[in-house]
Amino acid sequence: MHTSVVVLAVVAILAAAQHEFAVAARMPSPIVDHKEVRDDSNQYWLRFETRDGATHEDQGVLRPGPEGPVLYRSGSHKYTAPDGQVIELKYTADDQGYHPVASHLPQPPPPSPVVQPSPSISSVHSTK
Numbered sequence: 001m002h003t004s005v006v007v008l009a010v011v012a013i014l015a016a017a018q019h020e021f022a023v024a025a026r027m028p029s030p031i032v033d034h035k036e037v038r039d040d041s042n043q044y045w046l047r048f049e050t051r052d053g054a055t056h057e058d059q060g061v062l063r064p065g066p067e068g069p070v071l072y073r074s075g076s077h078k079y080t081a082p083d084g085q086v087i088e089l090k091y092t093a094d095d096q097g098y099h100p101v102a103s104h105l106p107q108p109p110p111p112s113p114v115v116q117p118s119p120s121i122s123s124v125h126s127t128k
Contacts, residue, residue: 029054054079070095 029050036046047057058075073093081087089102
């Protein structure tokens with residue numbers, strides 16, 4: 001009787017510990033380093049790193065645009081995925097949109113060659 005109570009208590013403790021580990025694994029890693037610089041125009045540079053080694057860097061610079069100043073951004077993210085792969089993404093963002101570059105992103109297919117009509121077909125349809 002006492003053995004079954006002890007076994008049940010141990011199983012309950014192990015189940016609770018497993019739950020705590022799972023919750024801790026999903027918790028965000030705390031920031032261990034943070035730097036930020038801004039000027040009077042609100043242009044900026046910032047960088048931070050978390051305890052697990054993930055980094056983020058971002059820079060915003062104002063440039064002249066057709067309708068006034070445009071904020072151009074560039075930066076990068078780097079972290080280790082759960083499978084151990086290091087994921088790194090670099091980007092720019094401007095008046096033409098967001099432009100990410102990373103080896104793990106799907107790549108678009110190469111453009112199809114432009115097909116020119118053959119001379120024999122175009123001569124058949126021409127009017128004289």
